[in-house]
Amino acid sequence: MKKKIDLIKEYRIQKLFRILECFEKYPFNRDSLRECVLELYNGKSEKSIFRGMVISSLRHLGLILGYDLDLRLSANGNLIVAALRKSKEEGLRAFRAILTEIDHHEIMILKMIARKNLDFDNLKMSLVKKIQAPSEKQAKERINHWVSMLMQIGLLVKENEKIVVAETLLSKVEKDLDSSVKKDIFEKIFFETYNSIFKKQENIPIVDIPEIRTEVMTAFYIKYNLIVTEKQVDDMLRAMKFTTDEYIISLGRAMGAEEKLFKYERDYYRTISVRFLK
DNA sequence: CCGGCGGTATCAGTTTAAAG
DNA sequence: CTTTAAACTGATACCGCCGG
Numbered sequence A: 001m002k003k004k005i006d007l008i009k010e011y012r013i014q015k016l017f018r019i020l021e022c023f024e025k026y027p028f029n030r031d032s033l034r035e036c037v038l039e040l041y042n043g044k045s046e047k048s049i050f051r052g053m054v055i056s057s058l059r060h061l062g063l064i065l066g067y068d069l070d071l072r073l074s075a076n077g078n079l080i081v082a083a084l085r086k087s088k089e090e091g092l093r094a095f096r097a098i099l100t101e102i103d104h105h106e107i108m109i110l111k112m113i114a115r116k117n118l119d120f121d122n123l124k125m126s127l128v129k130k131i132q133a134p135s136e137k138q139a140k141e142r143i144n145h146w147v148s149m150l151m152q153i154g155l156l157v158k159e160n161e162k163i164v165v166a167e168t169l170l171s172k173v174e175k176d177l178d179s180s181v182k183k184d185i186f187e188k189i190f191f192e193t194y195n196s197i198f199k200k201q202e203n204i205p206i207v208d209i210p211e212i213r214t215e216v217m218t219a220f221y222i223k224y225n226l227i228v229t230e231k232q233v234d235d236m237l238r239a240m241k242f243t244t245d246e247y248i249i250s251l252g253r254a255m256g257a258e259e260k261l262f263k264y265e266r267d268y269y270r271t272i273s274v275r276f277l278k
Numbered sequence B: 001c002c003g004g005c006g007g008t009a010t011c012a013g014t015t016t017a018a019a020g
Numbered sequence C: 001c002t003t004t005a006a007a008c009t010g011a012t013a014c015c016g017c018c019g020g
Helices: A013-025 A030-039 A046-060 A075-086 A088-107 A109-115 A120-130 A136-152 A167-176 A180-200 A209-224 A230-239
Strands: A156-159 A162-165 A247-253 A262-264 A267-276
Touching (some): A013 A030, A013 A075, A013 A088, A030 A046, A075 A088, A075 A230, A088 A109, A088 A136, A088 A167, A109 A162, A136 A156, A180 A209, A180 A230, A230 A262
Antiparallel strands (some): A156 A162, A247 A267
């Protein structure tokens, strides 16, 4: 069974950073957003750049949500921008965590490379054979782009003619991806965040999960300098007790097919609500 | 001559505008 | 108001120009 890899058309990370900043500036504002993005490509056409490259790449990477007028950052996309505000290196750290998480779960290039000891070209060829794509040319393009992104974030390094995994860096990333040390703080931040959104929306207790993900992740990052991805939020939320003598958490279903729903047991949910008993 | 950037053709759905 | 046409949107595969 060959793996499927999406084609990331825009894979230059510095460019993606600037695009994400446009999304942060103009959520739900397609016109300004499009203008902001096209400025980065000095006036190229919206069809090829905005629709053909930017939107599809960011969606494949899970960094944006919504269609036409509703385009906006996902929680992961927002985390990158928040980190970027601190420094470029921090932005890379966030991006690295998110990309590595995708790689570990879907593509596994890093694991494949760690096992082999091939030169660059042979390595790429062996990867190309393992993925499913419409043509060999397409497979090559996909692998090239993913490998390039892993190099840009520093997880793959050229060493003479060989290519190796930067183990020290990878272990740092894996620390960022490990939620076991964050569980204790999670409940505290989750309830604080819930309450602040609850107040913000004038005491309406039903909170959108994509929104609370964003806020929880930002709080973790700003207050504790900890990277928490969407997946980690979902994992830690699933691990919580939903019913105690202090509170009851309930989940709300989505109306139709939507993106990035919260999976709990066998179903997908869109909203969350907490009733405090004391 | 090669490859990367990004242009293009195309498609299936939608949405909007124009025409009747 | 209803029908018809045009434009828009997101996505995909493949192509071609240009710089090194």
